[in-house]
Amino acid sequence: SQKIEQNSEALNIQEGKTATLTCNYTNYSPAYLQWYRQDPGRGPVFLLLIRENEKEKRKERLKVTFDTTLKQSLFHITASQPADSATYLCALRNTGNQFYFGTGTSLTVIP
Amino acid sequence: GAVVSQHPSRVICKSGTSVKIECRSLDFQATTMFWYRQFPKQSLMLMATSNEGSKATYEQGVEKDKFLINHASLTLSTLTVTSAHPEDSSFYICSARGQNFYEQYFGPGTRLTVT
Numbered sequence: 001s002q003k004i005e006q007n008s009e010a011l012n013i014q015e016g017k018t019a020t021l022t023c024n025y026t027n028y029s030p031a032y033l034q035w036y037r038q039d040p041g042r043g044p045v046f047l048l049l050i051r052e053n054e055k056e057k058r059k060e061r062l063k064v065t066f067d068t069t070l071k072q073s074l075f076h077i078t079a080s081q082p083a084d085s086a087t088y089l090c091a092l093r094n095t096g097n098q099f100y101f102g103t104g105t106s107l108t109v110i111p
Numbered sequence: 112g113a114v115v116s117q118h119p120s121r122v123i124c125k126s127g128t129s130v131k132i133e134c135r136s137l138d139f140q141a142t143t144m145f146w147y148r149q150f151p152k153q154s155l156m157l158m159a160t161s162n163e164g165s166k167a168t169y170e171q172g173v174e175k176d177k178f179l180i181n182h183a184s185l186t187l188s189t190l191t192v193t194s195a196h197p198e199d200s201s202f203y204i205c206s207a208r209g210q211n212f213y214e215q216y217f218g219p220g221t222r223l224t225v226t
Contacts, residue, residue: 043217
C-alpha cells in the first residue's frame, strides 16, 4: 500500500538549534515533493518544492533534500525560533496530478 | 500572491441537513481545485479533485452522492455535504492550482460540526 510517513508526531528543540524533519514514502514515484507549514485551525502554507532530479533546495533558513533511492526527504530549519513552532507536512504529487500528504510533524521550538 | 478563500469558516448544522462550503480563488483562475478533510491531529486526506466544467474525480472510499462538488467557474468550487451526520464533523480545506502547475494554494479551512 502507499504510505507517506513523517518521522515523529512531535519534535521539541531548543531555540537556535537546527530542526530536522523526515518524510519517507513507499509505493510512490513522485515527480516532486513539497513541504508545507500548518498552524492550528488554518490551511497549509507552501514552503518549498524539490524535484526528483534535485538533491537539495534552500530558502533562507530552510533546506530540503530529496533522495529518490532512499525514498526520503529531509527538511531542515536552521537557527530555529519559537515562531517556527507549527505542524510541518510533506506532500507528493503522483502521476494522476493529485497531492498526497504525510502524517505531519508538530514542531515546538523552546525559548 | 495567490489567495484562496473559504466560506463559511465555521458552521454548525443539525443531523440530516445539508451544508454548502464555498472555495474561491480571489486573484487567479484555478482550473483545478482540490477538497481535503482533516481530523484532529491528523494529516489532510484528499477527497476529490475538481476541474472546471467537468465532473469531480473522487478518491476511493469517498461517497460522491454525499459530498457533492461543483466547479462552476474558474474561481469557484463548492462542496455540499448532504444529509450530514455527526461523523462528518471535520475540518474541510480546499486548495487551488493556478498557472504554476507545481504549486497549490490552500484556503483557511471550514470547521463543520454536525449535532
